[in-house]
Amino acid sequence: xxxxxxxxxxxxxxxxxxxxxxxxxxxxxxxxxxxxxxxxxxxxxxxxxxxxxxxxxxxxxxxxxxxxxxxxxxxxxxxxxxxxxxxxxxxxxxxxxxxxxxxxxxxxxxxxxxxxxxxxxxxxxxxxxxxxxxxxxxxxxxxxxxxxxxxxxxxxxxxxxxxxxxxxxxxxxxxxxxxxxxxxxxxxxxxxxxxxxxxxxxxxxxxxxxxxxxxxxxxxxxxxxxxxxxxxxxxxxxxxxxxxxxxxxxxxxxxxxxxxxxxxxxxxxxxxxxxxxxxxxxxxxxxxxxxxxxxxxxxxxxxxxxxxxxxxxxxxxxxxxxxxxxxxxxxxxxxxxxxxx
Amino acid sequence: xxxxxxxxxxxxxxxxxxxxxxxxxxxxxxxxxxxxxxxxxxxxxxxxxxxxxxxxxxxxxxxxxxxxxxxxxxxxxxxxxxxxxxxxxxxxxxxxxxxxxxxxxxxxxxxxxxxxxxxxxxxxxxxxxxxxxxxxxxxxxxxxxxxxxxxxxxxxxxxxxxxxxxxxxxxxxxxxxxxxxxxxxxxxxxxxxxxxxxxxxxxxxxxxxxxxxxxxxxxxxxxxxxxxxxxxxxxxxxxxxxxxxxxxxxxxxxxxxxxxxxxxxxxxxxxxxxxxxxxxxxxxxxxxxxxxxxxxxxxxxxxxxxxxxxxxxxxxxxxxxxxxxxxx
Numbered sequence: 001x002x003x004x005x006x007x008x009x010x011x012x013x014x015x016x017x018x019x020x021x022x023x024x025x026x027x028x029x030x031x032x033x034x035x036x037x038x039x040x041x042x043x044x045x046x047x048x049x050x051x052x053x054x055x056x057x058x059x060x061x062x063x064x065x066x067x068x069x070x071x072x073x074x075x076x077x078x079x080x081x082x083x084x085x086x087x088x089x090x091x092x093x094x095x096x097x098x099x100x101x102x103x104x105x106x107x108x109x110x111x112x113x114x115x116x117x118x119x120x121x122x123x124x125x126x127x128x129x130x131x132x133x134x135x136x137x138x139x140x141x142x143x144x145x146x147x148x149x150x151x152x153x154x155x156x157x158x159x160x161x162x163x164x165x166x167x168x169x170x171x172x173x174x175x176x177x178x179x180x181x182x183x184x185x186x187x188x189x190x191x192x193x194x195x196x197x198x199x200x201x202x203x204x205x206x207x208x209x210x211x212x213x214x215x216x217x218x219x220x221x222x223x224x225x226x227x228x229x230x231x232x233x234x235x236x237x238x239x240x241x242x243x244x245x246x247x248x249x250x251x252x253x254x255x256x257x258x259x260x261x262x263x264x265x266x267x268x269x270x271x272x273x274x275x276x277x278x279x280x281x282x283x284x285x286x287x288x289x290x291x292x293x294x295x296x297x298x299x300x301x302x303x304x305x306x307x308x309x310x311x312x313x314x315x316x317x318x319x320x321x322x323x324x325x326x327x328x329x330x331x332x333x334x335x336x337x338x339x340x341x
Numbered sequence: 342x343x344x345x346x347x348x349x350x351x352x353x354x355x356x357x358x359x360x361x362x363x364x365x366x367x368x369x370x371x372x373x374x375x376x377x378x379x380x381x382x383x384x385x386x387x388x389x390x391x392x393x394x395x396x397x398x399x400x401x402x403x404x405x406x407x408x409x410x411x412x413x414x415x416x417x418x419x420x421x422x423x424x425x426x427x428x429x430x431x432x433x434x435x436x437x438x439x440x441x442x443x444x445x446x447x448x449x450x451x452x453x454x455x456x457x458x459x460x461x462x463x464x465x466x467x468x469x470x471x472x473x474x475x476x477x478x479x480x481x482x483x484x485x486x487x488x489x490x491x492x493x494x495x496x497x498x499x500x501x502x503x504x505x506x507x508x509x510x511x512x513x514x515x516x517x518x519x520x521x522x523x524x525x526x527x528x529x530x531x532x533x534x535x536x537x538x539x540x541x542x543x544x545x546x547x548x549x550x551x552x553x554x555x556x557x558x559x560x561x562x563x564x565x566x567x568x569x570x571x572x573x574x575x576x577x578x579x580x581x582x583x584x585x586x587x588x589x590x591x592x593x594x595x596x597x598x599x600x601x602x603x604x605x606x607x608x609x610x611x612x613x614x615x616x617x618x619x620x621x622x623x624x625x626x627x628x629x630x631x632x633x634x635x636x637x638x639x640x641x642x643x644x645x646x647x648x649x650x651x652x653x654x655x656x657x658x659x660x661x662x663x664x665x666x667x668x669x
Contacts, residue, residue, distance in 0.1 A: 051486035204635035209577050214389040218629040221382045238577050
């Protein structure tokens with residue numbers, strides 16, 4: 001035993017000298033300041049629901065970073081119920097473990113405005129993600145929905161081509177959600193510049209796939225020569241695609257939609273021709289933007305509500321032709337990675 | 342009582358009124374809207390209310406027996422979501438289906454048992470079991486709101502099935518409607534449901550097995566919900582459990598009630614469901630063709646329902662019996 005103990009003592013001594021000796025090299029003040037500002041801070045994500053691709057993707061990337069700098073990351077699942085989300089935010093603000101950063105996925109323009117104000121007053125930074133709201137948050141990270149609508153319309157026009165019927169159908173979400181309203185505005189901006197293209201119908205799906213199927217069936221019944229349909233979300237565009245399939249118009253109607261860029265939801269369906277084009281959010285980059293602004297806010301020392309930053313995610317309409325292996329992220333892989341830990 | 346087509350205004354009940362509104366709307370749409378009368382559009386109308394109608398059949402049987410099943414939509418979405426999840430994680434098809442059948446049976450039995458033997462009001466029991474089914478399956482058994490159908494699975498093929506260019510849902514709806522009609526009209530237990538719904542105490546006193554029949558109705562409703570869920574998944578190639586939060590449940594009750602099935606029990610039949618479904622189907626289709634925004638669609642739907650109820654109230658004033666018995 002003795003030689004081993006000696007050896008260990010020698011190794012310890014060596015290690016100590018190794019750390020102590022080059023003191024001049026440890027002078028970079030960055031890491032210490034960074035650790036001091038961030039360590040132990042709490043970040044909470046309140047999405048519309050935890051059960052869909054975007055929220056699960058954000059949570060994955062945020063948790064990875066927050067864990068790495070020694071913070072606590074939590075999520076709340078309102079499961080699409082606005083009241084439950086409000087309750088979650090209220091509880092979070094008034095609890096002993098009040099989050100230092102609150103990331104909110106707003107259901108509409110106004111519902112959470114008062115609560116977000118309260119959160120800022122209590123000293124919590126508020127970051128809005130994906131859906132804009134009528135509130136000067138510390139930062140907004142997400143899509144410029146107007147621009148996104150323009151990209152969809154451009155993809156639809158390209159998908160139709162010059163020698164088509166130039167008839168486009170829209171399947172909107174609803175008339176309350178900012179993402180639906182701004183998307184529509186963006187689409188119409190582009191179509192105004194192409195007066196030969198006409199919107200022949202613009203029903204709402206209420207974000208429900210069955211409704212999307214029914215209204216699309218009627219739309220195609222009335223206008224069998226539609227060359228493109230824009231459905232406002234990949235969550236319900238499965239309904240529109242079912243209607244196209246049932247009408248035996250596969251390949252004739254160019255279906256455009258938008259989504260979080262998840263493999264099974266978007267890339268696989270571009271690959272098999274269900275969707276003609278999808279305007280995808282680069283989720284990893286969007287999460288990275290959130291991570292960066294969280295780190296900035298926590299180190300800034302400024303009171304919550306001081307600055308208002310807009311960080312729009314770069315959007316792009318992807319078609320089968322420019323589909324790459326890295327175009328999408330894979331929820332199953334992320335879940336497997338989380339399960340393996 | 343049921344007086345479709347009988348000329349006397351006095352004998353016109355809610356079913357007759359709704360039927361008349363549906364016919365008027367149909368004629369107006371056929372004349373005014375291009376493409377409405379097209380056979381393909383008519384098929385699309387029936388198809389759009391097939392799943393709703395199937396669920397309403399199950400609900401109708403429960404309501405006639407003076408109950409209500411608020412867990413129907415949760416059972417529909419969650420049973421199928423669980424089934425697809427099992428398939429996606431590699432469980433053999435037969436075993437997965439057996440699990441789901443057992444689960445659906447268990448929830449139907451639980452509903453029935455709590456209502457029949459524990460004497461808890463149906464509205465509370467099914468509200469609770471519905472939330473339980475949703476919460477348990479969503480949190481413990483599946484990982485996503487939307488669960489896709491595995492490629493090439495029979496559910497996917499079912500969705501592509503057509504006879505005479507008519508989707509399979511339409512035939513399933515028609516077949517189930519016919520079976521329910523036979524059950525309610527010509528079987529002993531079917532007739533008993535009316536007695537039990539009209540006056541449970543008297544039905545029990547004359548020796549009708551009121552409680553086991555109650556259990557049977559909730560089991561029936563649960564199985565009908567499973568069928569509706571499978572058809573939804575077949576058509577969309579996935580099931581989205583968000584539907585549990587939608588207004589579908591109210592639409593089911595609406596179809597049954599607008600067709601004239603009284604919430605106080607003992608009245609109505611399959612025909613009422615068909616009339617209610619026809620009105621909703623024609624209305625939604627016509628409004629979509631005219632391109633009316635969803636907000637106004639809901640307003641118009643609600644206005645027509647209110648109108649039907651008010652006209653019913655004027656033509657058929659409440660009598661002593663309904664006053665004593667009361668509605669839900």
